[in-house]
Amino acid sequence: MSDPINLKLAVLIDADNAQASIVEGLLAEIAKYGTAHAKRIYGDWTLPNLGSWKDTLLRHSIQPMQQFRYTKGKNATDGAMMIDAMDLLYSRNFDGFCIVSSDSDFTRLASRLRESGMTVYGFGEQKTPEPFVAACDKFVYTEVLREDAGGDATTRKSGKELKRDPKLVTLLRNAVDSAADDTGWAGLGMVGTAIAKRSPEFDSRNYGYAKLSGLLKAMQLFDLEERPVGRGPNKALYVRDQKTAAGA
Structure with missing residues (x-):
């Protein structure tokens, strides 16, 4: 392709x-x-x-x-x-x-x-x-x-409001789980791909967050970690479900 x-x-x-x-x-x-x-x-x-x-x-x-x-x-x-x-x-x-x-x-x-x-x-x-x-x-x-284009901003939902959305929580947890390695960590890009396959209409902006990473951080259900990419200055974000971490 x-x-x-x-x-x-x-x-x-x-x-x-x-x-x-x-x-x-x-x-x-x-x-x-x-x-x-x-x-x-x-x-x-x-x-x-x-x-x-x-x-x-x-x-x-x-x-x-x-x-x-x-x-x-x-x-x-x-x-x-x-x-x-x-x-x-x-x-x-x-x-x-x-x-x-x-x-x-x-x-x-x-x-x-x-x-x-x-x-x-x-x-x-x-x-x-x-x-x-x-x-x-x-x-x-x-x-x-x-x-x-200059319209009114979508109201940003708080972490508590996001947690009370069972469909959203299930979607994100399943996506992280499907993309995770044996340690429970998954690259954020792979998580985004997994979400798109399950829910084509998902968009973090619908909840008031410009990026998926901001939405995940606000929910306080996931750990996020930056890791270097190769020997250069670039870094990649990884995410882990806190339930997985607690059970490890």
Whole structure:
């Protein structure tokens, strides 16, 4: 597989289910995963409700794709996005897709793209139905992207609040355990990979922490340790479940 930094990505945005205020944060996030070689946004641009997008599209070189609503109440935009996604897939010019929508109608599309070996990144609001979230390799809630673009910061949860979230505690402990060596220690990068496989929507920013290490430290359920990498100045973070340490 290609180096993640060099992934060629197709970005498909559902204008009916996304807001212009996320675009700067969205493109910055996408740049972490690869390069946006195609940026398209779908909607009926004859309607006034999409007016907020127009300046944003020009500034970020996003190509608007016109799709008229042939029948009231029917979403023709979804169909146009799906057709274009398959055309781009068969072009064999891309390594992955970014689908920007909170609409569950894209669940099958995400699954189909992954079946063809594509990496799929989803972006939508926290109201996005779970099937679409689970169908993606990685899912980012756009509320945190609006923060990156200057919105209100997510309230940081305290260690006590984090500990009272059994789903979060179980997820992190299982991830550390699966990545740990015989001593119970695991590299933080491997822990992050294990988390992503179990929960594509996990993001420490959803809890008010910029990095996974900050979230783990705040919970006070894990030991963190810096270790040198080779003979250079670089260091790597390792994590261990305190329950494992107590039982050693």
